[in-house]
Amino acid sequence: MRLALAIASFVVLIVHGLVFYQQFFHKWENYQTAYFDQARALSKTDAEKAALTARSPRIEQSLVTKFGDNRVDRCITCHLAMDDPRFKDHAQPLRTHPYTAGMGDVQVNGKWERRHKFADFGCTVCHDGQGRGLQEHFSHGEDEYWPDPLAGYIVQANWRKDFASKLKGKDYMQSNCAQCHTEENFAGTALVDRGRKLFFANNCYGCHRIEGLSEGTLGPDLSEIGHKFKIDYLWESIVDPRANLATSFMPQFHLSEPDVKALVIFLKSRRGVNFSETSLQRYRASLNAKRPPEGAAEPVVLQGAALISSGEKLVTDHACTACHKLGSRDGGIAPDLSFEGLMKPEPWILEHFKNPPALIRDSIMPTFRFPVADFQAMSTYLASLKTPPPMPTPADTFKELCQRCHGEKGDGHGPIAIYLDPYPRDLTKAGFINSKPLSRLQDSIKTGVAGTSMPAWGQVLNDSQIQGVLQYVFTTYTKEPRKEVTARKVPEKNPVASSSESMARGEDTFIRRCSGCHGRKADGKGPNSLDILPRPRNLRNTAFVESISDHRMFDSILYGVQGSAMPSWIDYGLSQNEVGDLVNFIRGINARSAARK
Numbered sequence: 001m002r003l004a005l006a007i008a009s010f011v012v013l014i015v016h017g018l019v020f021y022q023q024f025f026h027k028w029e030n031y032q033t034a035y036f037d038q039a040r041a042l043s044k045t046d047a048e049k050a051a052l053t054a055r056s057p058r059i060e061q062s063l064v065t066k067f068g069d070n071r072v073d074r075c076i077t078c079h080l081a082m083d084d085p086r087f088k089d090h091a092q093p094l095r096t097h098p099y100t101a102g103m104g105d106v107q108v109n110g111k112w113e114r115r116h117k118f119a120d121f122g123c124t125v126c127h128d129g130q131g132r133g134l135q136e137h138f139s140h141g142e143d144e145y146w147p148d149p150l151a152g153y154i155v156q157a158n159w160r161k162d163f164a165s166k167l168k169g170k171d172y173m174q175s176n177c178a179q180c181h182t183e184e185n186f187a188g189t190a191l192v193d194r195g196r197k198l199f200f201a202n203n204c205y206g207c208h209r210i211e212g213l214s215e216g217t218l219g220p221d222l223s224e225i226g227h228k229f230k231i232d233y234l235w236e237s238i239v240d241p242r243a244n245l246a247t248s249f250m251p252q253f254h255l256s257e258p259d260v261k262a263l264v265i266f267l268k269s270r271r272g273v274n275f276s277e278t279s280l281q282r283y284r285a286s287l288n289a290k291r292p293p294e295g296a297a298e299p300v301v302l303q304g305a306a307l308i309s310s311g312e313k314l315v316t317d318h319a320c321t322a323c324h325k326l327g328s329r330d331g332g333i334a335p336d337l338s339f340e341g342l343m344k345p346e347p348w349i350l351e352h353f354k355n356p357p358a359l360i361r362d363s364i365m366p367t368f369r370f371p372v373a374d375f376q377a378m379s380t381y382l383a384s385l386k387t388p389p390p391m392p393t394p395a396d397t398f399k400e401l402c403q404r405c406h407g408e409k410g411d412g413h414g415p416i417a418i419y420l421d422p423y424p425r426d427l428t429k430a431g432f433i434n435s436k437p438l439s440r441l442q443d444s445i446k447t448g449v450a451g452t453s454m455p456a457w458g459q460v461l462n463d464s465q466i467q468g469v470l471q472y473v474f475t476t477y478t479k480e481p482r483k484e485v486t487a488r489k490v491p492e493k494n495p496v497a498s499s500s501e502s503m504a505r506g507e508d509t510f511i512r513r514c515s516g517c518h519g520r521k522a523d524g525k526g527p528n529s530l531d532i533l534p535r536p537r538n539l540r541n542t543a544f545v546e547s548i549s550d551h552r553m554f555d556s557i558l559y560g561v562q563g564s565a566m567p568s569w570i571d572y573g574l575s576q577n578e579v580g581d582l583v584n585f586i587r588g589i590n591a592r593s594a595a596r597k
Helices: 001-025 027-042 046-054 163-167 172-177 187-201 231-237 257-268 278-291 303-319 344-354 372-383 394-406 439-449 463-478 499-513 542-547 551-557 576-596
Strands: 063-064 071-073 106-108 112-114
Touching: 027 046, 112 172, 163 231, 163 257, 172 187, 172 257, 187 257, 187 303, 231 257, 394 463, 439 463, 499 576, 542 576, 551 576
Parallel strands: none
Antiparallel strands: 063 071, 106 112
């Protein structure tokens, strides 16, 4: 017992000793003592030596009031030699802060003078970190809860290990330089400038808003993204968009590491307020940007070949191929536009440019705010593309036209399928394929499926080619012989007259029977929808709902949709009158949507 008490007392004594030592003997005192000794040895005059001998360790700090937010920087407590040129070859923390003409430093009479004086600017405005901290763990921002670790030098312990080595390097400080140096092609912010160009080249601006740069509305506002998130989150969000949000529809762009780094540095520089601008200056600039210059000539109205040529250039300038395929360029995210003129008329293309969800309800294509003249030129150009690719065999036809969405295996998992809603059909599901009349499958290929990404191939393929590719699907993917479709007792027209009472009954039935999958809003996003593929139909997709007959709706509700999670509701006691009320409710909510347009 005595031995145990003695050991415990010894441990307590050691702990208290360590605490006492840490409280009264700091590393920064050792650093300062080392600086005084070495500086004294380098001194050339007795007066300088005497001044250094008289100094003793103390906390040094700059009270920064002339630039940015008022703050206290104590970095000089350890980095005491940062303005002493004699220590340029010493190890940190006793090393001279580099001088560079690129940062505005100049030589006067053979001596460097700083453009950014520490007394005026401090240290954390460029380097980040915690200015008041006196221990490296805190001052450098190693604590995972500190939002601004030392830029490019500190990797916090909870950051992803596979990114750690990529998040170090002095280049990351460019994001802080850009807080003042907003001009393009500034030597000190080359990666910020490159990231800004990538932001436009990859069409990020179409989804994301950045004040003064872009007006996207589909994705999060990035105007203050650099203030809200650390560089590890930004890197992860670019290379793996679903790492932090499983339902994100942001594409995976497969950028090179140098491009990801440039984008991260650019985004880290987006912090809302820029030190070199005032709110009034930004406001005046925004007003002036909306005013046409005095004496400006009327814009030239292009026609014919000139309009097509202009549209082709605009399609390139607006980075449409960051998502779409067009000729040899392929973003690998959106449909092929190489022969768009054979699939869509020019008015449809123009309306789709102006408001994609109005024609394809769940499209993730951004609603761009380009001038109407740009939309017209781009539509005219795309409508002029009417040369189909060579397709000598049905297999070639499937590979060229269908595989992008339906997949190499025909299972609906094509390279762009994840970005499409509704999801492409799984052509291996014999239950679905063989339960549909041949005429319906042919029509789906020939005229497309309204409100979805399934286009009309009728001007690309003739009837013989359509039959050939269907037979190829049957033998290669479905692999079950077709059977005669059983006739069902389904009315051609809804026998229940549409009325407010009928729609109210239909809504009640919908909430009780259908909302689990289709959602209370009937938008296909019910609580069960994430576990279902293909996803439940968005019944607010007006273009789709208006394109299908009462007969088809009755058939799908009463007898289900084979190859999907849609059950046969006749087996659960749903009567034809209840289905009629449901149909009236669904058509009613779409009629209201159409009326609001």
